[in-house]
Amino acid sequence: MKAIKYLVLLISISTLLASCEYDIDYKGELPDDKLVLTSFVEADSVISFIVHSSAKPGSYESYDGFKNKYIDFTSKIIYDANIDLYVNGALRETLTKTDDNWRYTFATIPQHNDKLEFKIKHKNFDEATGRANLSLVKPQLDSSIVFIQTGEDEYGNKYYRFVVYVEIRDNGGDNYYQITPNFVSGYSSDTNNYFDESSISLAEVLYENIQGVFIENPSSMQDGDNKFGVISNKKFKGGVYKLKLSFRMSYFDSNNDTSPKFLKGRLDVSSIEKQAYDYLFTLNRYNPGSFMSEPVIILDAIENGYGFVGGKNTLRGDYVNINFQ
Secondary structure: OHHHHHHHHHHHHHHHHHOOOOOOOOOOOOOOOOEEEEEEEEOOOOOEEOOEEOOOOOOOOEEOOOOEEOOOHHHHEOOOOEEEEEEOOEEEEEEOOOOOOOOEEOOOOOOOOOEEEEEEEEOOEEEEEEEEEOOOOOOEEEEEEEEEEEEEOOOOOEEEEEEEEEEEEOOOOOOEEEEEEEEEEEEEOOOOEEEEEOOHHHOEEEEEOOOOOOOOOOOOOOOOOOOOOEEEOOOOOOOEEEEEEEEEEEEEOOOOOOOEEEEEEEEEEEEEOHHHHHHHHHHHOOOOOOOOOOOOOOOOOOEOEEEEEEEEEEEEOOOEEEEOO
16 A cells, blocks of 8 residues: 555656646847857968858758758858967067958968967957967877778668778877778769869768767767767777778669779878867857757857967878779
8 A cells, every 4th residue: 555655656746746847938138149260270271261240049041940041151251350479479470451352361481389479359259369389199090991991771772982990000199080082983974074182071980999989978869960070089099090981972773884993092090289189179069940949159260250260280191093893
């Protein structure tokens, strides 16, 4: 009898909690729009980037299952900002307008170990500041291999994919990396030629010796992925991380010769600054196209603005030119 009373009490409490409804009204003002800059900076390379203004929540492109909201981001490009470039604390160059490609492109070529600061001013926004430190060392690769595989899906259609295998040897510091596939594959048919560029966001993890490095803590509400190819060494500090990724190239009907003919390009692995990793890692969790998306806090690295400026040092892999038909 006592157990029955407890059961009745539990059901009553559960019913009471289930019937509660909470309407939360946001009564504060939305923050003012800010300047937006997202750019890597690398020694011995041209500095060039686009500056946007941000958009109010709800005005950007999204899909909520019932309606689409879209804003033309070209209308948000800032063409007439005043940008001061400081190198090691000294003002080196000032730009006041974009080039023909809507970009601010500097004549100054930074060197290894330089410390850069960008001050971005515009009459409609607060002054924004971004910083980059170019003291990073190139990552060390023990191995980097690219090869082609063919297969057949459940419907009997053949497919091609290329596989990238890489081993990163870490030096034991607090390091952050970006893996970038720069590959182009060519396809042929009777009348047309097609070219596809690889994207890290479409990569499938075939193997890693330390699980959870490439796709770290995926959300329980949606599939995990790594749209920007950024990883940290938290799980392999001072060790070797081994990763095998595959990239689907093409489906084609077994009766028609529309298979890919070649693969060209290289695999780049870069050391990146922590603020760049933090921004891209948290941005990776943002998925405006899914109603199952969870709230995301994006870690910006622009003072009084949004985005990041981050140092980068890239080890460029050997050029691959594979003809497999």
